[in-house]
Amino acid sequence: MTMHDTAPVISDHQRIHVVGVGGAGMSAIAEVLAAMGHTVTGSDLKASAGLDRLAALGIEVTVGHDACNINSADLVTRSTAVPDHNPECSAAWNAGVPVVSRATILAAICGERETIAVAGTHGKTTTSSMLALVLREAGLQPSFIIGGDVNEIGTGAAWDRGRLFVVEADESDGSFLLLPRKYGVVTNLEPDHLEHHGSFVELREAFRRFALETDGPVLVGIDDKESRNLADEIDALSIGTDIRADWQIQELEESWEGVRFSIRGPDGSTLPIELPLPGAHNAANAATAAAAGMMAGADPESVASALARFGGVARRFEQRGRSDGVVFVDDYAHLPSEVAATIQAASSGTWNRLVAVFQPHRYSRTQELWKSFTHVFDGADILYVTDVYPAGEVPRAGVSGRLIVDVVADAHPEMDIRYVTRRDELISQLACELGKGDLCLTMGAGDLTSVPDEVRTLLKGSSGA
Numbered sequence: 001m002t003m004h005d006t007a008p009v010i011s012d013h014q015r016i017h018v019v020g021v022g023g024a025g026m027s028a029i030a031e032v033l034a035a036m037g038h039t040v041t042g043s044d045l046k047a048s049a050g051l052d053r054l055a056a057l058g059i060e061v062t063v064g065h066d067a068c069n070i071n072s073a074d075l076v077t078r079s080t081a082v083p084d085h086n087p088e089c090s091a092a093w094n095a096g097v098p099v100v101s102r103a104t105i106l107a108a109i110c111g112e113r114e115t116i117a118v119a120g121t122h123g124k125t126t127t128s129s130m131l132a133l134v135l136r137e138a139g140l141q142p143s144f145i146i147g148g149d150v151n152e153i154g155t156g157a158a159w160d161r162g163r164l165f166v167v168e169a170d171e172s173d174g175s176f177l178l179l180p181r182k183y184g185v186v187t188n189l190e191p192d193h194l195e196h197h198g199s200f201v202e203l204r205e206a207f208r209r210f211a212l213e214t215d216g217p218v219l220v221g222i223d224d225k226e227s228r229n230l231a232d233e234i235d236a237l238s239i240g241t242d243i244r245a246d247w248q249i250q251e252l253e254e255s256w257e258g259v260r261f262s263i264r265g266p267d268g269s270t271l272p273i274e275l276p277l278p279g280a281h282n283a284a285n286a287a288t289a290a291a292a293g294m295m296a297g298a299d300p301e302s303v304a305s306a307l308a309r310f311g312g313v314a315r316r317f318e319q320r321g322r323s324d325g326v327v328f329v330d331d332y333a334h335l336p337s338e339v340a341a342t343i344q345a346a347s348s349g350t351w352n353r354l355v356a357v358f359q360p361h362r363y364s365r366t367q368e369l370w371k372s373f374t375h376v377f378d379g380a381d382i383l384y385v386t387d388v389y390p391a392g393e394v395p396r397a398g399v400s401g402r403l404i405v406d407v408v409a410d411a412h413p414e415m416d417i418r419y420v421t422r423r424d425e426l427i428s429q430l431a432c433e434l435g436k437g438d439l440c441l442t443m444g445a446g447d448l449t450s451v452p453d454e455v456r457t458l459l460k461g462s463s464g465a
Contacts, residue, residue, distance in 0.1 A: 006104075007100075007104050007105075007107040007108040007111060007178070007180075008075055008098060008100060008104075008105075008108050009108070009111075010033075010036070010038065010075075010105075010108045010109070010112065011112065013037055013038060013039070014038050014039070014074040014075055015038070015039045015041070015071070015072055015073050015074045015075075016033050016038050016039070016040050016041075016073065016074065016075045016076070016077065016105075017040075017041045017042065017043075017069065017070050017071070017073040017075070017076045017077075017088070017092075018030045018033075018040065018041070018042035018043075018076075018077055018078070019042070019043055019065065019076060019077070019078040019079065019082050019086060019088050019089060020043075020044055020045075020078055020079030020081055020082045021042025021043060021044050021050075021051070021054065021061060021079075022042075022044030022045075022046070022048045022050045022051050023044075023050065023079055023081070024050065024147065024156070025079070025102060025147070026042070026077075026079045026102060027042075027050045027051075027053065027054055027157075028145045028146075028156055028157035029077065029102060029105055029106065029109070029145070029157075030042050030054055030059055031054065031057060031059075031155070031157045031158075032109060032143070032145060032157050032158070032159045033105075033109070034057060034058070034059050035158065035159035036109075036112070036159050040059050040060075041059070041060045041061070041062070041069065041071070041073070042054060042059060042060070042061045042062070043061065043062040043063070043064065043065055043066075043069045043088060044061070044062075044063065045063070045064065045065065046063060047063050051063070065086055065087050065088050066087060066088070067087045067088060067090070067091035068091075069088050070088050070091050070092050070095070070097065073092065073097055074097065075097065075098055075100065075105075076088065076089065076092040076097055076098065076099045076100070077099070077100050077101070077102060077104070077105040078099060078100075078101065078102070079102060080101065080102060080173075101175075102175075103173075103175030103178050103179075104178065106145070106167065106175075106178075106179065107178045107179050107180060109145070109165070109167075110165060110167060110179045110180050110181060111180050112165070113143060113163060113164060113165035114163050114164050114165065114182040114183075114296075115164075115165045115166075115167055115179065115180060115181040115182055115183070116131065116164060116165070116166050116167070116181070116182070116183040116184075116185065116292060116296060117167050117169040117176065117179050117181040117183070117184055117185065117210075117214070118131065118166065118167070118168055118169055118185040118187065118292075119169040119170075119171055119176050119184070119185065119186050119187070119207065119210055120171075120185070120186050120187025120188050120189065120221070120227075121171075121187070121188050121189055121190040121335065121337075122187065122188065122190075122281075122335055122337065122338045123187040123188065123221075123281065123284065123285045123288070124147065124168045124169070124170075124187060125146060125147045125168055125316065125332075126282065126285045126316050127185065127187055127285045127288050127289050127292075128144065128146045128147075128166055128167070128168045128289075129146050129156075129310075130285060130286055130289035130290075130306070130307060130310055131166050131185075131289040131292055131293055132144040132146065132153065132158075132166045133153065133306045133307075133310060134289055134290065134293035134298050134302065134303050134306040134307065135162070135164055135166065135293055135296065135298055136153070136306070137298075137302040137303070137305055137306035138293065138297070138298035138299055138302035138303070138306075139302070140162045140163075140164055140296070140297060140298065141160040141161045141162030142160060142162050142164040142165065142166055143158055143159045143160050143162065143164070143165045143166070144156075144157065144158055144165065144166035144167065145157045145165075145166075145167050145168065146166070146167075146168050147168045147170075164296055164297075167179060167181075169181075169210070171203070171206060171207065171210075174206055176206075176210055177206065177209055177210055177213065180215075181214050181215065182214070182215045182216040183214065183216050183217060183218070183219075183292065183295065183296060184210060184211055184214035184216075184217075184218040184219070185218070185219050185220075185288060185292050186207060186210070186211060186218070186219070186220045186221065186227060186230065186236075187221050187284075187285070187288055188221050188223070188224050188227050188337075189203075189204065189207055189224065189226040189227040189230055190224065190226065190335065190337060204226065204230070207230060208230060208233065208234065211230065211234045211236055212234055217236075217237055217295055218234065218236040218237065219236065219237045219238070219239055219247075219288065219291055219292055219295065220234075220236045220237070220238055220239070221238075221239055221240055221284060221288055222238045222239065222240040222242050222244075222245055223240040223241055223242065223284065224337075228240075228242070237266075237291075237295075239284075239287055239288055239291050240284070246265075246266045247263055247264070247265055247266065247287065247290075247291040248263070248264045249261050249262075249263060249283060249284065249287045250262045250263070250264055250270070252280060252283055254278065254279070254280060254283075254345075254348050255278065255348055256278055256348050256349035256350070257276065257278070258274065258275050258276040258277055258278055259274075259275050259277070259278065259279065259280070259282060259283040259286075260272070260273070260274050260275075261273055261283050261287070263287050263290055263291065265291075265294070269300075271290065271300045271303065271304060272304065273286060273287070273290065273303075273304055273307055273308075274304075274307070274308050275307050275308070275310060276308070276309070276310065276311070277310065277317060278317065278345040278346075278348055278349075279317065279341055279342065279344065279345030279348075280341065280344070280345075281338075281341035281342075281345070282317070282345070286307050286310070289307070290303045290304075290307065316331060316332055317329060317331050317342065317345060318330050318331070320452040320453065320456075321452065321453075321456055323455075323456040323459045323460060324434075324435075324436060324459050324460075325435070325436030325437055325438075326434045326435070326436065326437075326438050326439075326440055326459070327351075327438070327439050327440070328439075328440045328442075328452035328455070328456065329346065329439060329440070329441050329442070329452075330441075330442045330443075330448070330449055330451075330452055331441065331442070331443050332443075332444075332445055333443045333444070334359075334360075334361040334365075334443065334444050334445040334446075335369070336369060336372040336373050336376045337376075339358065339373070339376045339377065339443055340375075340376035340378075342441070342443060343356065343376065343377060343378070343379045343380060343441070344379065346379070346439055346441050347379040349439060351437060351438060351439040352435065352436070352437030352438050353381040353382065353435075353437070353438045353439070354379060354380050354381050354382075354438075354439050354441060355380070355381065355382045355384070355430070355433065355434060355438055355439065355440045355441065356377060356380035356382070356383050356384070356441050356443065357383075357384040357386070357426070357430070357440065357441065357442045357443065357448065357451065358377070358383065358384070358385050358386070358404070358443050358444060359385075359386045359387075359388075359389050359401075359442075359443070359444030359445075359446045359447075359448045360385070360386070360387075360388045360389065360401050360404055360444070361388070361389050361391060361444055361445040361446055362388070362389070362390065362391045362393055363388055363390060363393045363394070363395060363396040363399045364393060364396070366388050366399055366400075366401075366403060366404070367396055367399045367403075370403040370404050370407060371407055373404045373407060373408060374407050374408060374411045375411060375412075377408055377412075377415070378412070380415070380441075381416065382416045382417075382418070382433065383408065383415060383416065383417045383418070384418050384419075384420055384426060384429070384430070385401045385404055385405050385408075385417065385418070385419050385420070386401055386420055386421065386423075386426060386444075386448070387400055387401045387421045388400060388401055389444060389445070389446025389447060389448075391445075391446065401419060401421070402419060405417055405419045423451075426451070427451065427454045427455055427458060428458070430451070430455045431455050431458040431459055434455070434459070440452065440455065
């Protein structure tokens with residue numbers, strides 16, 4: 001049983017079956033394939049909101065995997081979580097039906113348009129979302145597949161009539177190199193996903209290949225050392241606060257309500273931007289989206305207009321509500337630099353206290369990066385740290401949330417740090433601790449996203465008693 005590594009041609013109608021269609025990545029693929037005019041079916045092990053959404057779009061979905069589900073499929077694509085011995089994949093192989101990976105089918109989709117691939121250690125989802133909105137505002141009718149739902153559009157995937165296709169290019173397993181692309185964007189470059197790449201040298205080489213193998217212009221954020229070196233090495237267009245940048249971010253003003261700044265372009269002209277999201281990191285995301293959008297044909301007025309009403313992406317500094325005078329915000333930040341940027345953005349508000357809750361993500365990542373968390377929580381009045389969210393990994397000896405607690409406590413003995421391993425205990429402690437005027441900021445790439453709702457429910461119950 002072998003996967004077909006060559007991207008299939010999907011210009012003409014086909015019957016395509018998606019195995020593991022319930023996940024965010026595969027459901028977006030299914031949605032776009034159906035919008036392209038293909039007959040799409042899909043299956044997943046359990047019912048979910050994702051399956052319900054696809055069914056509402058007219059896609060035939062099945063709960064459970066069975067050989068008969070592939071029916072007369074011309075092509076099968078599967079999630080990376082689906083094993084070789086899956087009965088549907090086995091049936092397809094036995095019938096001579098090609099079975100391709102998510103990366104391969106995504107490459108096939110990219111081949112149908114002029115693709116703008118957005119890569120980078122962090123900021124990919126927000127930058128891609130902003131870029132899609134910018135291109136829409138400019139009337140360019142872009143298609144896109146993004147790792148989160150764009151609030152103004154209501155979806156993270158769409159297939160439209162324009163020439164452009166925006167795709168969030170995932171470097172975690174190297175598959176972003178498979179995507180044919182006319183434009184390339186590298187938001188930044190830091191050590192991550194070393195469990196696949198082996199070393200930062202190999203990861204950096206993957207980004208170098210990504211840039212060099214892009215057919216047209218490449219835009220690189222240069223406000224970190226490694227991406228600045230990359231931009232110099234490949235002679236890419238650059239963006240950042242650095243005066244040497246081709247697109248320079250100037251006059252940055254930050255507040256809790258958002259950021260204001262200007263972008264000076266290669267021709268010397270400036271474009272003022274107002275973004276209703278806080279944080280210098282979001283200013284960088286917006287500037288990158290603006291520059292990429294104008295490179296691809298968007299007019300400056302549409303760029304500014306789109307960014308002025310950008311409401312964000314799920315789990316990117318997402319305001320989750322207010323209860324008993326406590327404001328709840330949830331963010332996907334899980335790498336040290338992301339956490340630092342999110343804490344800094346939150347600190348711009350006039351809160352009584354900033355209560356941060358952090359869930360480390362993956363044992364491999366925690367083992368590699370725990371020392372880098374030493375100073376990233378500066379600005380938090382209270383820090384809760386949970387145990388590691390495994391994301392499918394097996395535990396590693398000596399690797400737990402305690403590593404982060406200890407390294408932060410050693411450097412900041414005055415900080416109030418609490419290590420809570422049980423979720424129910426975390427919820428009850430937060431409900432007791434939080435008070436009027438506090439900001440509760442949950443951060444992590446795991447399952448903390450429902451914590452604000454659980455705490456708010458407990459607060460409402462106690463106040464109503």
